[in-house]
Amino acid sequence: MKSGKKRKRLASLFFINGTLILLILIWTIPTVGIFVSSFRARDNIATSGWWSVLPHREWKATRTINPVEAGLDANSIMEIEGVTGTFEEFRAGIQSPDGSRITWIGNKRIGKIEVQEQVWSIDWNFTLDNYRQVLGGQDFKFTKPDGSIQVVPGDNMTGAFLNSLSVAVPSTVIPILIAAFGAYAFAWMKFPGRRAMFILVIALLVVPLQIALVPILRDYKALQLNGTFLAIWLAHTGFGLALATYLLYNYISGLPRDILESAFIDGASHFTVFTQLVLPLSVPALASFAIFQFLWVWNDYLVALIFLGGNPEFELVTQRMAAIVGSRGSEWHLLTAGAFVSMALPLLVFFSMQRYFVRGLLAGSVKG
Amino acid sequence: MNQSNSSGTPNLSLGGEILSFISRVLLATSIPLIAFYVLYQGFLFLRDSDAPRVIITLVAIVWGVGGVALLYWIFNGLVERLPDAWKTRLLPFVFVGPAMAILSWYLAIPTLRTFWISLFGRDGPPNGFTLLQQVASDSFVGLSNYTAVFTDSLMLEAFRNNLMWIIFGSTFSIIFGLIIAVLADRSNFEKLAKSLIFLPMAISFVGASVIWNFIYEYRPAGQDQIGLLNSIVVSLGGTPQAWPQWVAVAPWNNLFLIVMVVWLQTGFTMVLFSAALKGIPEELMEASRIDGANEFQIFFRIMIPYIRGTIISVWTTVIIFTLKIFDVVWVMTGGQFGTHVIATQFYRQSFTNQNSGYGSAIAIVLLIAVIPVMFYNLKQFREQEAF
Numbered sequence: 222m223k224s225g226k227k228r229k230r231l232a233s234l235f236f237i238n239g240t241l242i243l244l245i246l247i248w249t250i251p252t253v254g255i256f257v258s259s260f261r262a263r264d265n266i267a268t269s270g271w272w273s274v275l276p277h278r279e280w281k282a283t284r285t286i287n288p289v290e291a292g293l294d295a296n297s298i299m300e301i302e303g304v305t306g307t308f309e310e311f312r313a314g315i316q317s318p319d320g321s322r323i324t325w326i327g328n329k330r331i332g333k334i335e336v337q338e339q340v341w342s343i344d345w346n347f348t349l350d351n352y353r354q355v356l357g358g359q360d361f362k363f364t365k366p367d368g369s370i371q372v373v374p375g376d377n378m379t380g381a382f383l384n385s386l387s388v389a390v391p392s393t394v395i396p397i398l399i400a401a402f403g404a405y406a407f408a409w410m411k412f413p414g415r416r417a418m419f420i421l422v423i424a425l426l427v428v429p430l431q432i433a434l435v436p437i438l439r440d441y442k443a444l445q446l447n448g449t450f451l452a453i454w455l456a457h458t459g460f461g462l463a464l465a466t467y468l469l470y471n472y473i474s475g476l477p478r479d480i481l482e483s484a485f486i487d488g489a490s491h492f493t494v495f496t497q498l499v500l501p502l503s504v505p506a507l508a509s510f511a512i513f514q515f516l517w518v519w520n521d522y523l524v525a526l527i528f529l530g531g532n533p534e535f536e537l538v539t540q541r542m543a544a545i546v547g548s549r550g551s552e553w554h555l556l557t558a559g560a561f562v563s564m565a566l567p568l569l570v571f572f573s574m575q576r577y578f579v580r581g582l583l584a585g586s587v588k589g
Numbered sequence: 590m591n592q593s594n595s596s597g598t599p600n601l602s603l604g605g606e607i608l609s610f611i612s613r614v615l616l617a618t619s620i621p622l623i624a625f626y627v628l629y630q631g632f633l634f635l636r637d638s639d640a641p642r643v644i645i646t647l648v649a650i651v652w653g654v655g656g657v658a659l660l661y662w663i664f665n666g667l668v669e670r671l672p673d674a675w676k677t678r679l680l681p682f683v684f685v686g687p688a689m690a691i692l693s694w695y696l697a698i699p700t701l702r703t704f705w706i707s708l709f710g711r712d713g714p715p716n717g718f719t720l721l722q723q724v725a726s727d728s729f730v731g732l733s734n735y736t737a738v739f740t741d742s743l744m745l746e747a748f749r750n751n752l753m754w755i756i757f758g759s760t761f762s763i764i765f766g767l768i769i770a771v772l773a774d775r776s777n778f779e780k781l782a783k784s785l786i787f788l789p790m791a792i793s794f795v796g797a798s799v800i801w802n803f804i805y806e807y808r809p810a811g812q813d814q815i816g817l818l819n820s821i822v823v824s825l826g827g828t829p830q831a832w833p834q835w836v837a838v839a840p841w842n843n844l845f846l847i848v849m850v851v852w853l854q855t856g857f858t859m860v861l862f863s864a865a866l867k868g869i870p871e872e873l874m875e876a877s878r879i880d881g882a883n884e885f886q887i888f889f890r891i892m893i894p895y896i897r898g899t900i901i902s903v904w905t906t907v908i909i910f911t912l913k914i915f916d917v918v919w920v921m922t923g924g925q926f927g928t929h930v931i932a933t934q935f936y937r938q939s940f941t942n943q944n945s946g947y948g949s950a951i952a953i954v955l956l957i958a959v960i961p962v963m964f965y966n967l968k969q970f971r972e973q974e975a976f
Contacts, residue, residue, distance in 0.1 A: 421697060568791050
């Protein structure tokens with residue numbers, strides 16, 4: 222009776238952990254694939270799947286036969302090493318009874334025949350060239366198999382990275398600052414229109430930002446603001462402010478009343494209370510929204526496309542990546558390395574501050 | 590809530606009221622306006638500067654952040670010098686004014702402006718006219734942009750696809766999130782599992798497009814497939830395809846794009862469900878186990894009803910999110926191959942075709958779609974009565 226129960230428990234534990242591991246594998250393999258590929262040489266990526274870095278069985282030539290010397294006629298049925306077949310069949314490779322494979326490489330006139338054996342192999346030909354090319358921005362020359370030299374223009378991801386940083390940091394800090402002042406006023410000050418204003422904040426939580434793009438772009442054109450960092454800072458501030466105010470209000474209004482009240486009794490002004498007490502006490506909430514907004518801005522594509530779109534000098538990583546996808550969609554050595562460059566900072570922020578991020582999600586709502 | 594220093598506000602005459610209103614509005618708008626001007630001047634400098642990129646980056650950051658902080662400090666200082674009655678009246682607007690002004694400029698007023706533009710032709714309302722003159726002008730088209738939105742075949746395709754996005758995208762994100770949350774809760778490596786599932790949340794849609802394009806990568810039959818999906822298909826004896834571009838299965842090729850968003854969003858739903866599940870009292874589950882309920886019964890009869898509120902709000906969030914989906918489709922297919930959605934149509938009409946009237950009508954349709962959620966949020970707020 223007891224051992225049956227124990228066995229059942231073990232079985233369910235096995236089932237739970239097994240299913241979970243399977244799901245985790247499905248979820249991580251896409252990222253792993255890109256990560257591994259970004260370190261593989263250009264030719265390797267283009268000719269074999271990234272999983273060939275894992276031990277696998279591969280056909281390797283053990284010796285080659287010259288068809289002319291062997292007196293073979295490619296236009297008829299041939300017999301090589303005890304197997305018979307047409308040229309087309311040999312091109313695809315014919316397995317001989319002893320386990321080796323005979324393959325005709327090349328065309329009928331100047332081809333060669335390989336006797337291949339299946340061996341375990343690992344494709345560990347890793348390189349940092351992809352990253353150098355993507356970050357360095359200089360043109361890259363490489364020799365093609367036939368000896369000719371091809372020049373591939375470099376991609377200036379470093380510039381895009383710095384641009385993204387110049388956009389993301391102020392676009393994170395400015396809305397937090399403005400929202401914190403607003404949230405403090407909603408929570409601790411009395412003024413006419415307070416309720417109506419807060420209702421507006423809540424109503425704007427879910428308004429899709431698409432609604433604002435056409436009118437704001439008109440304003441920016443009138444102000445000649447298009448294609449500047451200021452334009453996109455303000456846009457992200459505007460689009461993130463409702464959620465920031467709402468989240469920070471929830472937190473700041475929950476701060477212990479007696480601490481603040483005793484400060485007021487001591488004659489502290491609102492500004493002092495805000496900067497000396499409320500901001501330090503709200504660090505967890507500020508941090509969780511900061512991560513939220515930072516990831517959102519860093520990963521944003523639409524807003525950048527519209528307000529920075531016309532100016533290639535200010536291109537962000539998302540735009541740069543999208544441009545490479547569009548223009549050189551099969552240059553996988555660039556795409557994979559570029560994708561990792563664009564993901565590096567958000568992943569770092571994410572892993573170092575995951576706790577705050579989760580807390581922000583739990584307190585949060587929908588962003589427009 | 591708190592009225593710590595508002596007790597002494599005297600009643601004002603009408604003139605005083607008006608003066609007070611005007612100065613409040615002026616305060617609220619002047620901070621953003623001055624901030625804007627100062628930042629703008631800085632930008633002219635930055636734009637014309639030849640300094641190295643890193644320096645420009647640093648200056649831009651310090652300039653933007655420091656400039657805004659400084660303004661609050663200056664304005665607060667100014668208002669604090671006023672007599673007490675005026676200080677009490679005006680100070681809240683130094684605090685809350687900039688937020689409200691920016692929200693109004695960037696979201697509240699654009700809602701009305703976009704609606705207005707949607708009543709006009711390609712170029713929107715003509716400049717320099719009064720509203721009435723605008724209505725009388727040739728470019729006023731009334732609701733015909735909306736008729737076009739609901740009859741144009743590409744728009745109908747976009748509606749159909751968005752419906753698929755909403756149904757499949759949200760359902761699968763919810764189901765996987767729930768399953769993973771429940772499993773992780775009982776596994777021996779909960780933290781690691783949750784981190785790994787959560788990781789795609791940090792990846793941009795553009796990055797995700799690269800990742801999944803690589804999985805869908807297509808090589809003609811006979812060559813070695815370097816994309817994972819086609820490689821699996823070939824090893825199972827199938828024919829390789831360029832999956833999202835595979836028009837023969839439209840509209841089901843959208844599923845290849847939806848998968849990406851499920852992959853990105855499941856971490857989000859999982860975290861919220863996981864937190865909700867931890868709120869279920871352990872005694873409740875123990876009691877039902879003693880009564881002989883098996884794990885599936887516990888899942889369906891106890892867990893799901895218990896976290897129903899969370900499921901509904903998470904579901905709403907994901908639905909709104911998929912309603913506005915843009916980046917994935919735009920980068921992966923550009924809306925070709927029968928994959929247009931509302932937001933890509935909006936972008937195409939507003940910015941590629943430069944038809945702002947039509948584009949604005951599409952944006953208004955998006956807005957109308959989220960209005961029920963907006964009302965629900967407001968209702969929740971009223972019921973809480975904590976304000």
